[in-house]
Amino acid sequence: xxxxxxxxxxxxxxxxxxxxxxxxxxxxxxxxxxxxxxxxxxxxxxxxxxxxxxxxxxxxxxxxxxxxxxxxxxxxxxxxxxxxxxxxxxxxxxxxxxxxxxxxxxxxxxxxxxxxxxxxxxxxxxxxxxxxxxxxxxxxxxxxxxxxxxxxxxxxxxxxxxxxxxxxxxxxxxxxxxxxxxxxxxxxxxxxxxxx
Amino acid sequence: xxxxxxxxxxxxxxxxxxxxxxxxxxxxxxxxxxxxxxxxxxxxxxxxxxxxxxxxxxxxxxxxxxxxxxxxxxxxxxxxxxxxxxxxxxxxxxxxxxxxxxxxxxxxxxxxxxxxxxxxxxxxxxxxxxxxxxxxxxxxxxxxxxxxxxxxxxxxxxxxxxxxxxxxxxxxxxxxxxxxxx
Numbered sequence: 544x545x546x547x548x549x550x551x552x553x554x555x556x557x558x559x560x561x562x563x564x565x566x567x568x569x570x571x572x573x574x575x576x577x578x579x580x581x582x583x584x585x586x587x588x589x590x591x592x593x594x595x596x597x598x599x600x601x602x603x604x605x606x607x608x609x610x611x612x613x614x615x616x617x618x619x620x621x622x623x624x625x626x627x628x629x630x631x632x633x634x635x636x637x638x639x640x641x642x643x644x645x646x647x648x649x650x651x652x653x654x655x656x657x658x659x660x661x662x663x664x665x666x667x668x669x670x671x672x673x674x675x676x677x678x679x680x681x682x683x684x685x686x687x688x689x690x691x692x693x694x695x696x697x698x699x700x701x702x703x704x705x706x707x708x709x710x711x712x713x714x715x716x717x718x719x720x721x722x723x724x725x726x727x728x729x730x731x732x733x734x735x736x737x738x739x
Numbered sequence: 740x741x742x743x744x745x746x747x748x749x750x751x752x753x754x755x756x757x758x759x760x761x762x763x764x765x766x767x768x769x770x771x772x773x774x775x776x777x778x779x780x781x782x783x784x785x786x787x788x789x790x791x792x793x794x795x796x797x798x799x800x801x802x803x804x805x806x807x808x809x810x811x812x813x814x815x816x817x818x819x820x821x822x823x824x825x826x827x828x829x830x831x832x833x834x835x836x837x838x839x840x841x842x843x844x845x846x847x848x849x850x851x852x853x854x855x856x857x858x859x860x861x862x863x864x865x866x867x868x869x870x871x872x873x874x875x876x877x878x879x880x881x882x883x884x885x886x887x888x889x890x891x892x893x894x895x896x897x898x899x900x901x902x903x904x905x906x907x908x909x910x911x912x913x914x915x916x917x918x919x920x921x
Contacts, residue, residue, distance in 0.1 A: 546858045547868035563869070565772050566876060569765035576762055600849065645890075652796060653889025661742045671743035675759060675891065682886035689879035692850025693842075694872065 546695050552728040552735070554697040554704070555604035559690060561724060570686070574717040577680050584673055586713075587616035588639055591626050592646045592680045598627045599650045602688035604698045611709025638667040642677045649681035704734045742892045750896050751800030752888050766884075770915035773877055779870045782910075783812030784836060787823055788843050788877045794824045795847045798885035800895035805881075807899075807906035835864040839874045846878035 549558035560567035578589045590613035597605035610627075614620040625633035630643045641664035648655040656678070664674055699705075707730065720727070745754040756763035774785045786809035793801035806820045813819040822830040827840045838861035845852035853875070861871055896902075909915065 546853070546855070547872050559872075563872060563876075566769065569768040569772065573762060573765040573769070576765070580761070602850065649886050649890045653886040653891075654797060656742065656890045656892070658742070672759070674743055675755070678890040679759075679762060679887055682883040682890060685886055686879045686883035689846050689850040689882055690876055693846040693853045693875040693879060694850075695853070695855075 544695065545697060549694075549696065550724075550728070551697070552731045553724060554699050554731065554735070555608065556687060556691050556696070557724070557727075558696060559694065560719070564719070567719070571717050571719060573683060577676060577683060579716045582673075582676060583670065584642075584676065585616070587613055588635075588642075589676075589680060590616055591623060591635070591639070592643065592677055593684050594623055595626055595630060595643055596646055596650045596681045596684040597688050599647060600685065600688035600692075602692050604691050604696065605684065605688050607702075607705040608708050608712070611705045612712045615709050615713045636667075638664065638669050638673075641667045642669060642673065645674065645677050646681035649678050650685060653678075653682070699735055701734065704731070707734065740892065741894065742890075745893075748894075750901075751804065751893050752884060754893050755887060755891060767915045769880060770884075773873065773880060775914050779867060780839075780873055781812070783809055784839075785873070785877060786812065787820070787832075787836070788840065788874055789881050790820055791823055791827065791840055792843055792847050792878045792881040793885050795844060796882065796885040796889075798889050800888050800893065801881065801885050803895070803899070803902045804905060807902040808909055811903075811906045811910045833864075835861065835866050838864050839866060839870065842871065842874050843878040846875055847882060850875075850879075 545558070547562070549562055553561055560571065578593065579586060582589065590609050594606060594609040594613050597609055606627075610623050613623040617623065622634055626635065626643065631640055633640075635643075641660070645656055645660050645664060648657070648660055661674065711727075741754065743758065745758050747754060747757050749757055752766075756766070774789060775782060776785075786805050789805040790802055790809050793805060802824070806824070810817070810820045816822075816831060819831065823832065823840070828837060830837075838857070842853055842857050842861060845854070845857060858871060
């Protein structure tokens, strides 16, 4: 049971973003810029950063949602799984490994990011903008994970829910859907009921 | 020295905002809507939560700038912010604020550390759903701001007067949404 009264058909972050839309707006905009805006990192790479941080924060909802998005964008599900298990040995570029190492340090605390970690990323070809965005994506997902778990939001356990959510954030991005959440609530209702 | 080349030698988050104005805009707007209202929690109480979490994260810039803003609102007690940072349980603040700060401290450790009994205690002391929501989101947002500021190794001035002057300007004139990096 969530600690505050939220729409029961909007699990995880979705209910929170509908609960207070004036705070949700800048959070959504920031996410849209960082994960879907112009960047020399692919959308799949950026979702991998979000997934790794969420997984280190043990936030089940965010980990499952961004894993689903990363899988769709990468066209396969092996890479994201291996990144969560051991990114240093995952089939990704040396630059991505160095950026994920920075993200993992940010997850612990900003002060833990070392000169060596930054140098490694730069030597692997990371630009200042890529390093900046990696740090800010990692920091933003610490916000999300703490927000979602700190208010004990509902975490569905059926994979189909996250497949649908993954499709939605890949196809529509992070802005609030123009037509609101009525359709999504109906969809969620049947998805959530189908397992209980 | 910062980990990336910043366009201007501005302190803390301000240098980062000059580096990437596009992301600065929603970041400033989030601070504005979360901190600059007296609905439910007062501006002073909101800044106190922000300061407390920044101090737990050991972020020098954020705890000093938000500490100065919180202190600006606490005119009746010149050392209130220091007392809260040192030992909030025994600070001269309401019991409700103590319960909310304990929730903020749990959020700083990890969302899952917030317990049902902590929330129940806050509610019994009069905290509303929206106040609990705002406490958790302010705490989570400062876990982001602190990591952003320290993760890129920005510099922070040590002169308390600089923070006081900036805090007065934020409180009286600019807020966060209008604050220019300069």
